[in-house]
Amino acid sequence: MENHIKIRIAFFDTKPYDKRWFDACNEAYEIIYYEGKLNQNTVGITKGFQVVCAFVNDDLNEKVVDALVENGVKLIALRCAGFSNVDLKAAKDRIPVVRVPAYSPYAVAEFAMGLLLTLNRKIHKSYNRTREYNYNINGLSGMDLHDKTVGVIGTGKIGRVFINICQGFGMKALAYDPYPAKDVNFTYVDLDRLFRESDVISLHCPLTEQTKYVVNREAISKMKPHTIIVNTSRGQLIESHALLDALQEKKLGGAALDVYEEEADYFFEDHSEGGIHDAILQLLTSLPNVLVTSHQAFLTEEALQNIASVTLENIADFFAGKGLKNQV
């Protein structure tokens, strides 16, 4: 490990929990933690670093990737699973990109169920009521999940765990995935049927050209008026304006959103003083049947530890000239 001593990592969008786990797992590298995000304005500071460590809302567009290469950065180490924020075409054959493909599918799937239970049974409202000694339960009725149909889009690691959890609640599971898994105890259907038959729809696919706005106006028009949509994957899977219209027109039961298509402007930061200027997010947040959380589905101690150890292992593999098993 001696030759690793001088390897410098520029760590962007740092939060206290990142620093806690990376410091605990790091023995070999000099990590400089920056609170700001990596983007065109900040990429200049990467000169003199061999690695950048980035998260979901760092913007590694073509210009940023070009600048990283020019600055002599040798590796982009994402400490997340998704990589839609990196221009892979710009990076190809110039700078490798590694990621943490799975740090805890349980963290995300359990959170998705938490959102569903909270929204469906209006636990967020009861919490607020009883804090003000209001013990009235009018308007807090939900639906039994037992015997209801859940439609899961994307049956990878997280989607499969989520289906298991739903089956534990006695739900019937339908799923759509262009690469279906074998030997499953749920039913693959086309998207049209999934939209029409599901009482709950949960998104667990990556953001790609094919999946962008998979939940759009037309898809929503096929759904039942009480359907609850849960999105813990990526904001741009849902056309937010169409979602807002449907919720305002009472054509949907509710939406639980841990991600939002324009989240990079706000999520992970405290905007309680200055407020926000995104009218759609403002309106969504204000609706009684919408629950917005700030991209926290991954946030368990187990996941944070895995993120730190796998990211540092990816970096060690690169500098040891080993094959990069987590290259994007």
Ligand code: NAI
């Ligand atoms: P995975 O790679 O194991 O599974 C993704 C599944 O989506 C695969 O089975 C794939 O075949 C399927 N898929 C690909 N194209 C599709 C399409 N057009 N339609 C439907 N399905 C399609 O990924 P994993 O670990 O299950 O993660 C899923 C997503 O969860 C990630 O892409 C990421 O966006 C999100 N995520 C969110 C987190 C959060 O904190 N909110 C944390 C971690 C991941």
